[in-house]
Amino acid sequence: MNSLPQAGASAPKQTRFHYGWIVVAVTFVTLLVSAGVRSMPSIFMLSFEKEFGWSRGGISSVVSIGIFLYGLVGPFSASFLERFGVRRVMLFSISLLAAGLAVTSLMNALWQFEILWGLVTGIATGFMANVLGVTVSNKWFAKRRGLVVGILTASAATGQLLFLPLLAQITVTSGWKSAVYTAVGVLVVLLFLVALFMRNHPSDVGAAPYGADEIVQPVPFRGNLFLAPLLALRSALKSKSFWLLAGTFFFCGYSTNGLIGTHLIPACGDFGIAEVTAAGLLALMGVFDLVGTTLSGWLSDRFDSRKLLMWYYGLRGLSLLFLPYALNSGPMNLFIFSVFYGLDWIATVPPTVKLATQEFGKERSGMIFGWVVVAHQLGASTAAYGAGAIRDWLGSYSAAFVSAGFVCLFAAVISTRIGKRNAVSAR
Template identity: 45%
Template sequence: MLSYVTQTTGLPRLPGPPGPSAPRRPGRVHRAWFVAAVAFVTIVGAGSFRSLPGLLVDPLQRDFAWSRGTIGFGVSVNLALYGLTAPFAAALMDRFGIRRVVAVALTMIAVGSGLTVFMSSSWQFILYWGVLVGLGSGSMALAFAATVTNRWFTERRGLVTGVLTAAGASGQLIFLPLLSWLVEQHDWRPASITVALSALAVVPFVWLLLRDHPADVGLAPYGAKEFVPKPAPVPGAARRALRVLFSAARTGPFWLLAGTFAICGASTNGLIQTHFVPAAHDHGMPITAAASLLAVIGVFDVIGTIASGWFTDRFDARRLLAVYYALRGISLLFLPMLLVAPSVQPPMIFFIVFYGLDWVATVPPTIALCREHYGDDSAIVFGWVLASHQVGAAIVAFAGGLARDTFGSYDVVWYGSGALCAAAALLSLVIRRKPLPKVPKLPEPAPVA
């Protein structure tokens, strides 16, 4: 009505918060897709630091004479905090907004990575890389993608989740070959500085272009039939995160999702991302070649995760998880035989492609199940599920280095992770479907006399 008065009288529109927008013209791109694009680029820019831990093992051992167990412990602190911070970050986004939390997180990543060039003791590595980068990366974890998806989309959520999840792999794809070249040619310190600068460069991009809610620009979420007002800031972010945890912990699906996702983290971030490069180097493969194989995983992870998001919109998420975990476990059982050759052979290429397609394909169906069971709290619940993912990753990051120090080989870790994936496939099928709400039965019409 106000818009009509403005147009017919020529009077200026009164200032105030934006109201619901007019219906979109056919063919016009919804603003939600631009927000998703900004989130994608942000995660890609921050994704560079995820590439570095596996490249640091040998250089740090050489420069400081630290054991692989010590280095693995520092990485495990990073991975654990990455997960444990996520639910609190999701609650903080509800309190202070997405872009403020993400801007602070990227700054923490830059500071932590930059300070590593001055370290001389293992406790400093644990503090800078483990704590600072872990806290910053946890705020940029997949709970960020879940929050953006939940706020800006009511349709195509599985697809958007897959695309944003794939963004981290894209960051790995872009930066991993460069970082491995820097480590091999110029030592590990220039690589740390590159990570710090790349994270810092994204901060103004986030601040200027990212928006917290569709109501900020007077729009309804993509696919929504009506305008959705922006909710008021939720105080007590820490209390809310814990309250949601205690509520979800009383349900069976939460523990099944947390258990399967812990195995997911153990078999990806904790195992392959941390130990594949040093394991391949043990068998004579150059670091740059092993890092390039991880980059190929990043290429096919993008394809696999987007495809998984598409499948999640159409098929039973529980069965998708079972298939993904079973295939991952089978592939890990063959890895010790493939690592024997010092050069890259066709079977290794097949493993990398196969494993890449399955790398984080588990994320879209896991988020979908959280959304199905926990509704408006699903982003925070997924943050806690992600915490279990990173705890699993942290345990294997440390255990893998310890196993290498003890047995002189990673074989026991590959086989153990394959068995865990088989267990995750079975647990996925146990997750129950949430019953549909009962529709009240209409009374029978009175018989006509």
């Protein structure tokens, strides 16, 4: 992410519209589709139980592996993005994801599901994780980075908004294989979109980063693709701030995509709520998270990110403590939960990125944040498997939801201790 003024360069092209916003739009759609595909197992869980006889815990273990690999790839994706360019990495990831999905329709054993969704999908979506958004933000924007990170982070929830109700309806009416083929078709269209419009760096279009006055050229990546992230991790492990960021993000993953993203639909099924209706609740959360996370990016440009995290984790914890009651008491309370929880779904990302950048510098922020995301996905992986195991053991998800509520309240407390410098920065 280092860059230097271009020697002898002419002044950047002065246009009213900056190409960086096109890059943001393409990245948004890519992350949106990736998130939609990654959330598909929550729709298929009940279908796989009926068709293959797999247990809830067995299916959850596959989701758990995929979630963990999705996070583990993140730090290494940062070095790949620097070495090969954003466009090439995106094209490779989308192609791998489409191939893995296409083969999914042929599976008939749990170990095949583990390879396709635990390994292949986990790696492919890992290259299109939050690190991609951070990289695009740092390369293309000198100002409004918090807002851009918020917009790109919100794309994950928007993916649920667009995909889950549609794919759930297709699954109910035509079967899960039809839903898979639909997703493959969307990925093929996305492949052409990225090939046509994505660019690696502002200098590729003769522009300066948004908010800057001079064209800059990226410094070539000279480190080892696999060693550089490990060296960044070794350095970060000496920092108390890294441990606090990683710890709070572990609880973030535990309480979001690992728990609610994976298990809300089957939990609703336990109370006789149809899959399409339950998917609609997740979609509703996506609507409000699009607002909440984008607003969070705007707020992180203006206020102390530690205080923002305290509020986000605290309110999320209260909403999760309310969820068992909402499931037992009718649709209105579930609607209230969806709105309240949705506003806070992944609003934690922009302030976490801001704190990581402040503590470790823009040059290393991609890799460091990638390792913080590993902690997030480790938490999500724990919840994805653990909640399924708890459901098999106790016959209810209530204990899983309540435990997540309490760990969020704990995260709210420790988030105030991250860093010693003031988290307020200029726009």
